[in-house]
Every structure is written in structure tokens, then in C-alpha cells.
Amino acid sequence: MKSTLDSIIFDLDGTLWDSTETIAIAWQKALDQLGMSDKSITAETVRGLAGMPYDAIYDKLFPDLKGEKREKLKQLCARLELETLQERGGVLYPEVKETLEFLKGKYKLAIVSNCQSGYIETFLEHHSLHAYFTDHECYGNKGMSKGENIREVVSRNNLQQAVYIGDTTGDYEASQIAQVPFILAAYGFGTVEVEVESIKQFADLKHL
Template identity: 35%
Template sequence: MQKPDSLIFDMDGTLWDAVDTYANSWNLTFKKMDIKRIIGRDDLMQLMGMEGKKLTKILMPDYDDDRAQGIYMDVNEMRRQILPTSGGTMYCGVTEGIKQLATKYKLFILSNCAVGIIPLFITWAGINNDITDSMAYGENNMPKHHNMRLLIDKHHLETPVYIGDTNGDAEQTRMAGIPFIFVSYGFGKTDDYELTFDDFESLTKYYMSL
């Protein structure tokens, strides 16, 4: 594997854990709409990283697509409202590691989230000056492999890698034709990777040594 010129990071399960805030955004929206439903952390854990259209079918099977998507849009608006104060838990070493890595690489964040969530995360983490660009599923409703190629083409990246925490991340990265780096502390499992790290400090140390 060649030395990368850029690192593209997944967000949820890779850089932070905001599942409790995400669950709360569902429950506040349901309460507002008088829907008798409670979403727990465990309900969302198995769905993290999933594209919005697939996620709504699983969480709201009794609603037609238009109604489910409408509710999901309201959930995302609620999420944008509460994230600046509720935030999430940064994984150990991420903020410091990102700042170090940014001195050596172009850094990107690419996530299957709604528009506006990544900038809120970047502000929460205090890494506004360290991230070159980001891309969210909500910008075009396209899968990760498509959006990886958009970032690669836009920034003329030659040897990027994608860093994520699920088998879905691995599959999408393969489809984009770039190496996949797995962080084992996140939400998922996979055996399909070029490199794996058990913590962010190890990842930072490795890439800073290249």
C-alpha cells in the first residue's frame, strides 16, 4: 500500500459517539408529532452508518415512503437544533490526533448523515482549521463510494484512504477503489481491511511516522 496523500474519515463510530443525541432527536420528534414510539440507543446502534432511505424503512415500516421521509427530515432538523448543546463523546485521542495529522495530510470527513451535521461535529470537536472538506449523504442522497469519488476528483487526491468502523464502510471503500482502514473500537466489525487500529492514538502514531 502506498503512503497516502490524504485521509478520509467516517464520522460516527470513528471520530465520536453521538448515538444518545441521535436517539433523543427521534424521540423529541415523535413526541412533537404525538407518535407513540420510543427509540433507544440499542435500536440505533445496529443501524449506524446506514443511508437514510434504508434506515427509515427499518425504523418506520408502517409508514409509506413519503411520510417516513417527511418524519426523517423533521428528525434531522431536530438533530441540528440539539447537537450544538448535546453533542457526543469524542473517542480518546481524536481531537489531538486530527490536529497532528492535519500538519502532514489533507483530512476529510465523509458520512451517511444529513446536511449540516458534519459542520456541527467539526465545531464541537474544535477542528475547524484541520479539515479540508467534508461530504454528507444528505447533500445528494448518493452512497459513500460515489461521494468518495466526488471528493477524490474535486481535490485531485492521488493516494487517499478511507477510515471507518463497519463492514458497510469496507464494502463502499472497495467500490470506490481505494484502501480501507478499520478502527475496531467503533460500532461494527469486519475482516476486510488493509490496516486496523484499536485506538485513535495508534492510528495517529502510525500515519505520523510515514
């Protein structure tokens, strides 16, 4: 694979950074503002949702909240999440920037995530990483699945041999839908039950 690889597509949460603490703060603030302080959101709560489409998160966390109330909470969470991330950011995994610098000289780099619109842009802006990536796509832009979005990025950038790097079973399944090889970020939030290539830290990509 290494000899023919021309591009690397990354998942974001659990692969490039950990923003769970910041997101938990934002979502709890939204709940408090709407008089729902009886519900508690922690970083561990957010970590358990990693890789899920943005809308599906509310099915899991708030199954009894319907209609206008649910939409109001979703919009407030989304707005406060981006505002809080712009202010506080997330935690980059060790040697992410240095490794991206190394990889950029050899491959086209992109990001595909199941996040809301504006989330990837906030990540790139907060950590000054725009220059490293050719493209990015997310669930929030067109409501497409992660697998479809990987295919979209491959197609519009004319990528001949891409690989997808993520940390959850959902990421692996998306790579299979997109028909690209998968590498597991074993330091991330999830696991994959099948045997796949893996990295124990982000810098391992320099040598893989």
C-alpha cells in the same frame, strides 16, 4: 502505503465520535411530538443503524409508515437531531483532536458520511475542528452513495493516494467502490469480516 499516502478520509459516527445518545433523544422527541410515543428509540437502536444512508434508516425503523406521515417524521427528526446536536454535541473518541493535529501536518484530511446535510458541519462546529479538515461530503447533499462520495472528495481535491477509515462493513464496501485502501476503526460500532488493517484506538493512527 505509508510512504506514498497523501490524504486520510474519515467516516464520522463510530470513527470520530459517538453521537448515538444525543440522536436517540432527538428522535424520541420527534416521535412524542407526533403522537408515536409507543415506539422507543435508544442509543443502542441508533448504534445499530450506523453507516446506513439517511433515507434507508426509515425503511428499517418505520417500514409501515408511508407517504406524508413518513416525510413529516423524517423532516422533524432531521431538524431536532441537528438542534439537539448543536446543543449537546456527541462524545469525541479519546485523543481525536490531538491526533488530528499530528496528522494535519502530514496529510490532507476529509470526512465522508452517510448522514443528512448539516450533520458534519454541526460536528465540526461543536468541537471546533474546522481547521483540521480540507473537505467533507455526505449522502444528504446529493443523494450519492458513500463510495461515490469518497471518489468525489478524491477527485475534487486531486488526492493521489487516499485511505478511508471507518467502522462498519458498509464503510469497507464503500472504500472498495472508491478503490482506496481501508483501515478499520475496531473500537467503533460495527465489524468487517475480511482481513483488513485496523486500529484499536484513534491515537494508533500516529504510529500506523
